[in-house]
Amino acid sequence: ITPASANLAVTELMYCPRPPGPSESPYATNDFEFIGLTNIGSESIDLSGVTIAGAVTFAFADATPAARYLGPGGRVVVVSNDAAFPVRYPSLPAVIAGRFTGNFDDASATVRVLDGTGAAIREFTYTKVEPWPVDAGGGGVSLVLNTAADLDHTLPEHWHASATVDGFPGADDHQPLPANPNGDDNGNGLSNFYEYATGGSSLPAFTMETYAPPVGAAETHAMFRFNRNLAARGCTFIAESCDNLTSWDSSGLVYVGTARRSDGTAVVTYRSAVPVSALPAKFFARLRVK
Numbered sequence: 095i096t097p098a099s100a101n102l103a104v105t106e107l108m109y110c111p112r113p114p115g116p117s118e119s120p121y122a123t124n125d126f127e128f129i130g131l132t133n134i135g136s137e138s139i140d141l142s143g144v145t146i147a148g149a150v151t152f153a154f155a156d157a158t159p160a161a162r163y164l165g166p167g168g169r170v171v172v173v174s175n176d177a178a179f180p181v182r183y184p185s186l187p188a189v190i191a192g193r194f195t196g197n198f199d200d201a202s203a204t205v206r207v208l209d210g211t212g213a214a215i216r217e218f219t220y221t222k223v224e225p226w227p228v229d230a231g232g233g234g235v236s237l238v239l240n241t242a243a244d245l246d247h248t249l250p251e252h253w254h255a256s257a258t259v260d261g262f263p264g265a266d267d268h269q270p271l272p273a274n275p276n277g278d279d280n281g282n283g284l285s286n287f288y289e290y291a292t293g294g295s296s297l298p299a300f301t302m303e304t305y306a307p308p309v310g311a312a313e314t315h316a317m318f319r320f321n322r323n324l325a326a327r328g329c330t331f332i333a334e335s336c337d338n339l340t341s342w343d344s345s346g347l348v349y350v351g352t353a354r355r356s357d358g359t360a361v362v363t364y365r366s367a368v369p370v371s372a373l374p375a376k377f378f379a380r381l382r383v384k
Contacts, residue, residue, distance in 0.1 A: 097144050097209055101135025104207060104216050104247060105169070105239045108261050109198035112234025118181050124197045125175035126182055126234075129205070130263050132242045133164035141191075143210025146172060148217075149203035152194040161191035167242070171263045188264025200231065205247075218247035227255040229352045229360070236261030240328040241268070257325035257358055268327040291331070291383045293323035293359035298381045305350075305365050316366035318347055318379045324358050332382040333364045337374040347379065 095101070111126035118126075129146065133139050141154040141162045152172045154162050161170050171188045173179045174197060179190060198205075202221040209215050222231025227250070230237040236256040239245060245252040257267045272279075275287035284295055298320040306312035318333055335346035347364040354360045366373060 095135075095137050095139055097139045097141060097215055099215055100244055101133055101137070101139050102141075102144075102207065102215055103132050103134045103239060103242060103244065104129060104205060104218075105132040105242050106130035106171075106236050106256070106261055106263060107198070107205065107220065108234075108236040108263070109203065109220065110200045110222070110231050110234070112259065114178075118178070121175060121178040121181065125178035126260075127174040127198050128171045128179065128261075128263055129194070130169060130171045130188075131164075131207070132170075133166055133168045134242050134244060136166050138163060138165045138168075141170070144215070145208045146194060147206040147208055149198050149205060150174075150194040150196040152192060154191060157191035161189050169264050182260060183263060186262065186264050216247050220250075220253075224250075224349050226250040227253055228349070229354065230255040233354075234259045234261075235354075236263075238267060242266065251330050254326075254329075255324065255352075259354075267325060269323070269325040271327055288383060291323055291326045291329040292321045293326075293357075294321060296321050298379070300379050302370055313369040314371070315369055316373065316377060316379070317350075318364045318366075318381075320362055320381045322352070322360045322362050324354065324360055330384050331362065332384070333362075333379065334382060335366070335377065335379045337376050337378070339378055342380065346377075 108128045111123055113123045114121050144154045146152040170191050172191045172194050176190055176193045204219040207216040229235050237253050238256050240252050272286040272290050277286050279286055282295055289295055301317050303317045304312050305315040333347045334342040334344050336342045346367050348367050350363040350365050352360050352362050
């Protein structure tokens with residue numbers, strides 16, 4: 095059947111790959127960019143008339159038949175360099191449609207997937223700043239759609255950074271949701287969903303520390319940190335603050351960074367928007383996960 099938003103999604107985008115290692119010479123960093131598409135429908139689709147436009151361009155009319163016809167759940171990738179790709183990904187089950195022209199910008203770019211008439215099936219513009227997943231903007235971490243479904247690609251909350259460096263082209267990097275998300279199977283007072291989203295039972299930490307901004311003098315700020323499971327499916331983390339335990343909002347905390355760990359989790363850090371000296375007498379922070 096004809097590709098449309100109901101059956102075709104961009105499910106992974108590697109726009110800022112890591113530099114080549116010693117075994118990946120003579121390729122350049124941009125050679126390892128890729129975009130992945132998935133048939134999210136219940137019937138096979140024919141991509142022959144589909145094109146990719148915007149930052150990069152590609153026509154599926156030039157792809158092999160195996161890459162043009164996708165069964166339900168089928169995945170295909172279009173790459174920057176089809177010789178470099180298997181060097182970095184020698185054993186992944188990715189079907190390569192071909193090589194696109196151009197490159198993705200490391201800061202921001204627009205991606206368009208068009209049907210045979212030129213109408214947009216998908217169109218979105220990513221950036222490497224919040225609210226987009228900032229750790230997808232460096233170090234070889236890809237941008238991954240929260241689930242292979244008809245999600246609005248323009249909304250940053252529908253995307254997350256890949257659980258592993260280099261991404262997982264042609265496959266799903268998510269862990270399955272717990273069967274009983276609202277339950278507390280281990281009886282520790284935390285829901286199964288919270289432990290799934292954060293990768294364990296650790297609670298957020300709230301401390302006072304000296305913070306040195308990129309520009310300006312170092313001052314003492316309130317620092318708020320929480321853990322995140324990088325392979326959790328469709329989780330949104332919202333750090334909020336207030337001075338009365340009632341009027342919670344996100345304006346009082348500023349994102350600082352995400353430190354990825356080797357165990358598949360990361361520590362996310364926020365700071366108070368103003369130094370401690372300018373905070374009200376009472377200042378509270380909380381984490382909402384949904």
